[in-house]
Amino acid sequence: MAIQSAPRAPYASDPALSRGRLVPEPPSPSRNDFRRDCDRIIHSAAFRRLKFKTQVFVFHEGDHYRTRLTHTLEVQQIARSLARVLGLDEDLAEALSLAHDLGHPPFGHIGERALDDELKPYGGFDHNAQALRLVTSLERRYADFDGLNLTWETLEGLVKHNGPLTDRAGNAVGRYRERGVPRAIADFGSACDLQLWSYSSAEAQVAAISDDIAYDAHDIDDGLRAGLFRIEDLEAVPFAGGISREIRRRHPGLEPARFTHEMIRRLITWMIEDVAAESTRRLEAISPLSVEEVRDATSPVIAFSDAMTEAERAIKDFLYPRMYRHDRVMRVMREAEGVLHDLFRHFLHSPGDMPEEWRTGLAGADDAARALRVGDFIAGMTDRFALAEHRRFFDSTPELR
Structure with a gap:
């Protein structure tokens, strides 16, 4: 399928119609509000620290493994590609991609678990809530406010990119059903209503699925580089195995480094094409005329097809014991x-x-x-x-x- 840029969709977020910032500021003469959010995130101290935060491997195990920073940049690239194809706002998709991992502590998910254990008597620790704290209070760079004073749309997408946190009655749902909405998010809601019961913008949903695409593909790359599994082990994995066999057919005897890159390149491309096709189908089915209609939808508008959902789950099932739980x-x-x-x-x-x-x-x-x-x-x-x-x-x- 040939993918081309689409004209701006009626359901795309529009920086000219932003709900604004907590602290009003004069407009920038050279940047729209979402572009300004991107730039503030890039220049933040929290963003720079991602360079030396673990993705899967501790940073000093090798120069070619992903860190939180390189992973974030890869998510950003995929999100911009998808936003362009779907006629969405590329700057907002980029801002949300750049910010999505800001709240992660050192040493990846195990670091989050350690802090959650220590902070359980006080509400626990959640990296999405921590990202919100960083961009609304912990960054101390500007004379007129704490945090980065990002737009409502960026804050909403940062908190809700994985879906609603509550129902309309305020009861926590999904991953927060048992423990409740994290304190930092609930407290912030008293100053700024992020409509926790609704879906986020299509741009935020793009950032979330781009995260899945990036870490599925690149964790395969890092796992192969580390010798945790072999290319041959992927043969039994649906979709990934098919890509491997096609490369062998078209390029017999291809050296391992080129083979791996070709596999990752094709995997990312096919996932992006799948999301573009499935999301277009979903959007055409409900024909939203505004970003508010995307938020009010009963299910995500950005998604994998059923077949790719199964293939993506198979990749995670393959990686879990061989990489994330490797001795x-x-x-x-x-x-x-x-x-x-x-x-x-x-x-x-x-x-x-x-x-x-x-x-x-x-x-x-x-x-x-x-x-x-x-x-x-x-x-x-x-x-x-x-x-x-x-x-x-x-x-x-x-x-x-």
Whole structure:
């Protein structure tokens, strides 16, 4: 299927019709509001720190493995491609792609688990909620406000890119059904109603599915590079195995590095084409005339086809035991988890060991305020800074190799 740019769709988000920012600002003479959001995210400290945060492998295991930053840039590229094909706003799709992983702590998902365990008495830890905190309060760069003062549309998409968080009655749904909506998101709702009961814009949905495409394809690449599995092991995986066999047929004897790149290239292309076709079908079925009609839809408008959904699930089922739960990866992650538990407990009892800007105002603070401050401090660490801090206070810092 030949993919071409589409004219701007009536259901695309329009920066000229943005609901605005919490703190009103004069318009930029050279950028629309969504482009301005992109630029603010790129220039934030949290974005720069993604360079040294784990995707799957700890950053120093090799220069060619993905980090949170390179993963984010790959998501951005895929999202812009999809937005262009579907006639959506590319700048908003890009902003949401750039921001989607800002809230991840060091050491990937195992770091999130460690902080969630430590913060359970105070509401737990959620990386989407942490991303919201970063862009609304923790970044301290501007003279007139805390955070980045992003548009309502970017904040909404950041919080809801995976779907509604509540029903219309305010009851938590989906992944938040048991524990409730994270405190940071619920508290922010009192100042800015993000309509947690509705779907997000098509641009936010594009950013979410682009994340899936990027990490499915590139985790295969990283897993092959690390020797956790072989190209031949993918033969039994639906869709991925078909791509592998087609490459062998057309390019017999192709060297492994080129073979892997050809597989990843085709996998990404076919997934993008599938999303474009299925999303076009869904959008034509409901014929939304505005972004509000996309939000009010009863199901996502951006999605894989049923066949690709099954293929994508098969890829995840393949990667889970061979990569994410591989003995080598799990050993490193268990050690990393211990580092964060040690750091949290140390700073909770000795907040004076944190930098001045983090310990300011904690004198006389209650346990919850102190724990949340420590959680914010650790969540913002890079992998290497967390290890350096651990070495300051402990004699048994692991090498994580």
